[in-house]
Amino acid sequence: MPLPLAVTSGEPAGIGPDITLATWLRRRELDLPPFYVRGDRTALAARARALGLKLDLADVDVDEAAAAFDRALPVVATGTSATALPGRPDDSSAAAALASIRHAVADVVAGKASAVVTNPIAKNVLYRAGFQHPGHTEFLAELAASGGKVPQPVMMLWSPQLAVVPVTIHLSVREALAQLTTELIVATARIVVADMRARFGLKAPRLAISGLNPHAGEDGTLGTEDIDVVAPAIGILRNEGVAVRGPLPADTMFHPAARKTYDCALCMYHDQALIPIKTIAFEDAVNVTLGLPFIRTSPDHGTAFDIAGTAKANPSSLIAAIRLAARMAATKKT
Missing domain, CATH: 3.40.718.10 (Isopropylmalate Dehydrogenase)
Incomplete structure (x- = not known):
């Protein structure tokens, strides 16, 4: 039994x-x-x-x-x-x-x-x-x-239609921006990849990483954080063999065709991740704690x-x- x-x-x-x-x-x-x-x-x-x-x-x-x-x-x-x-x-x-x-x-x-x-x-x-x-x-x-x-606990919201992870979690937007670092993005992504392999049975999880700013910063014209903080994390992960794309504009990541291209979306702050999944799968989404x-x-x-x-x-x-x-x-x- x-x-x-x-x-x-x-x-x-x-x-x-x-x-x-x-x-x-x-x-x-x-x-x-x-x-x-x-x-x-x-x-x-x-x-x-x-x-x-x-x-x-x-x-x-x-x-x-x-x-x-x-x-x-x-x-x-x-x-x-x-x-x-x-x-x-x-x-x-x-x-x-x-x-x-x-x-x-x-x-x-x-x-x-x-x-x-x-x-x-x-x-x-x-x-x-x-x-x-x-x-x-x-x-x-x-x-x-x-x-x-x-x-380090990582919060994933999972549903059959979409899985998302906010890199910063229960923080004000101001504090989330202050705590967001390249190192935090990399550490979070590593935990996601490890648990998706060990506990979801995916041999090569595909990650989509959002930008922080509108349009992922528009080549620095809407803020340089996507160039200075997010892009270096993606480079490190690629060098480790992780299948990762980004920084991607968050407003185009969650339509049906886009969702077919990745197994999990990493977003920079709480609402950027949770609004789409609660819109798409409010009744059957599950909160999963990774990294434990x-x-x-x-x-x-x-x-x-x-x-x-x-x-x-x-x-x-x-x-x-x-x-x-x-x-x-x-x-x-x-």
Whole structure:
């Protein structure tokens, strides 16, 4: 029996519980791989009642989760209770969400689960509780630290139609420009290439790298960063044998014909990458963290407090995240 996926609870007042319950109920119809929730069974049972769902929840140890999956949604306790009502985060929210992430990562590191699939967290709720990281991605990198060295996490948004990576992530535009360097572009691209080979099964990934400025700088007339910062990175990567094109004007990179020419687009800042994929594949895009010693995927949406507990949440992105995590885990073993 394959190792199950560890699914985190996410923000307990958000839609994470809703989409997790809905996904498990469709497990046979969609032929989903076994997964379990790291969280609070009492909180999940309360959400199921609020949604009017009839299903069984099983308190299990990690080793029992895969065997229990077909008959009941396996829940592996974290020891931290979640008392928040739908749409109303409370003092238990941050502790419950973070405990779930820590335990799920520990399960994968211990070889008891094949990958981590994280439900959405509310960063503003975590910040009020003293959370020190810009987001999920950076927290996972800290949990992956070995010998005091924290790996560089790379955020990929993946869908069947398009995969994108922002070189700078959760920064203001001003700060993103200040931190963008040739070295950062090269390091990010190397991680993307390595993981696309090891975890996506692509022997020779093709990268398209956007320019920073409009029209990729128009030969320096709209800014010299594409000449001084981006182009040297592309030269280094080409010398290493990477199939790479750029710097390309970002406004012409994402139409259907252009997307056929590359496997992943590297963009210079957050919105340059995320606007196109969320336009093209809003419901089935998956957030993937590259550069970690374990596999992590996540739905590409937030906590949606306004619809939590209403049965309006769409589980499509979580389903896609579960399927992609299982695919990456299987690819890694081959």
